[in-house]
Amino acid sequence: MTVPARAHGTAPAASVRARVSRDSLWLASGYAATAGSGFVFWLLAAVWIPQSQLGIEASVLAAVMAAAALASNGPGSALVVMLPLGGPAARETLRRALAATAVLALVLGIGAGALVAGLLPSALPPVWIVCAVAACSVAWALFNLQAQALAGASDARATLIVNGSANLLKLGLLALLAVAAPATPLILVLATIVPAIAMTALSLAVLIPRALRVDDRLSGSVRRWDDDLARAFRRFSFQNAIAVGIVMCAGLSLSFLVTTLASPVEGAIFAIAFQFSLALDLVGVAVATALARSAVGAFAHTAELAHSYALKVSLVVAALGAAAAIATPLMFLLLGRGYPPLYGMAVVGILAAASAIRPGYDVWSALSRARHRVRPVLVGNAVWLLTLGGFVLLLVPRWGALGASTAVVCAALVLTVIGIVGLRHAHPDRTAPLPSKGAPA
Numbered sequence: 001m002t003v004p005a006r007a008h009g010t011a012p013a014a015s016v017r018a019r020v021s022r023d024s025l026w027l028a029s030g031y032a033a034t035a036g037s038g039f040v041f042w043l044l045a046a047v048w049i050p051q052s053q054l055g056i057e058a059s060v061l062a063a064v065m066a067a068a069a070l071a072s073n074g075p076g077s078a079l080v081v082m083l084p085l086g087g088p089a090a091r092e093t094l095r096r097a098l099a100a101t102a103v104l105a106l107v108l109g110i111g112a113g114a115l116v117a118g119l120l121p122s123a124l125p126p127v128w129i130v131c132a133v134a135a136c137s138v139a140w141a142l143f144n145l146q147a148q149a150l151a152g153a154s155d156a157r158a159t160l161i162v163n164g165s166a167n168l169l170k171l172g173l174l175a176l177l178a179v180a181a182p183a184t185p186l187i188l189v190l191a192t193i194v195p196a197i198a199m200t201a202l203s204l205a206v207l208i209p210r211a212l213r214v215d216d217r218l219s220g221s222v223r224r225w226d227d228d229l230a231r232a233f234r235r236f237s238f239q240n241a242i243a244v245g246i247v248m249c250a251g252l253s254l255s256f257l258v259t260t261l262a263s264p265v266e267g268a269i270f271a272i273a274f275q276f277s278l279a280l281d282l283v284g285v286a287v288a289t290a291l292a293r294s295a296v297g298a299f300a301h302t303a304e305l306a307h308s309y310a311l312k313v314s315l316v317v318a319a320l321g322a323a324a325a326i327a328t329p330l331m332f333l334l335l336g337r338g339y340p341p342l343y344g345m346a347v348v349g350i351l352a353a354a355s356a357i358r359p360g361y362d363v364w365s366a367l368s369r370a371r372h373r374v375r376p377v378l379v380g381n382a383v384w385l386l387t388l389g390g391f392v393l394l395l396v397p398r399w400g401a402l403g404a405s406t407a408v409v410c411a412a413l414v415l416t417v418i419g420i421v422g423l424r425h426a427h428p429d430r431t432a433p434l435p436s437k438g439a440p441a
Helices: 013-048 051-085 087-119 126-152 158-180 187-219 227-252 254-261 264-295 299-335 341-357 359-370 375-424
Strands: none
Touching: 013 051, 013 158, 013 187, 013 264, 013 299, 051 087, 051 126, 051 187, 051 227, 051 254, 051 264, 087 126, 087 187, 087 227, 087 254, 126 158, 126 187, 158 187, 227 254, 227 375, 254 264, 254 375, 264 299, 264 341, 264 359, 264 375, 299 341, 299 359, 299 375, 341 375, 359 375
């Protein structure tokens, strides 16, 4: 079998830089569509939904997204670095990733539903809550997975179509439910999940198959699924689910924790402020995903770009975070007395600082996972998780949303140190290339 040149990392540095920049921009555009519509979504939700109810519904949505993130991250990360193999191997990897994600999301969603039913007040029967959270977790996990599949299949710009369309539908559905049927339970969850189901169906049925066909023509790969790939897929999915999925799960669970440890009012404030943090984090995620995709075929050139990209992302995120913090008081004034402007500004500002100092870790993590070296990332994330959990338990019961944001920035400092050290050791000559047949090392 003839292996394409790109599988051996022979792409010129200029070509690698152009590809990473292009993919980063498309991914960031898709994420920006999500973030921009997300701000509008939460602003309208805060206007239309009473604050205590908003805090509870935001916590339910956080539980759904946390379960989905934990279920989808492992198989999804495998798609980013294994779909470039092309041919029958790529399609079998996709099928297995879909099946694994659905099963994991169902199991984790049932657990998340049990927590929601046991810890949050609701007029719905507990069985209904568990079933609803489980079903929504599966739907959102598959929505997450399709975005990673598009990135792995070299069609990052399609994420703009999917995310943009899903968020426009989400805004429309929120307005319809909040205005025409305000008594509908879990309005936030329904408005988020229903559009995601529609766009996931479009992506899996049309966009991803089209991207794989294009990739096949470019690569000419006839690689088939074999025992080596099966073992690599299982190992990589498991390691990434533990190393990265748990981190995403913990971050997305913060609104739930603030509501249960402090109050629904504090939970509502944090849920809105956290949207700024999520949007800022997506800038680093876009660049890190593009670097991981590029590193599969051209690790040496990609690693050379890592430092400059990490620094640029930090500067961009810092500027955007400062603007968000300055704009927060005006936004909170529009929302009413339940949202103190200066308090909201402090929460957003601290969260923005956390987002600005962690891109180096995100970039280093992406390079490590592209080389299937997940253990160092696992150790770093475990330290982060312990730090975050300790500060959350210490600060949130006393200071609510402000305590949660302080816990986030304290944990981010740990990641910053790890990322600085990791990038200093991420030299091309320290890492062996993938075997020529394309199986993960």
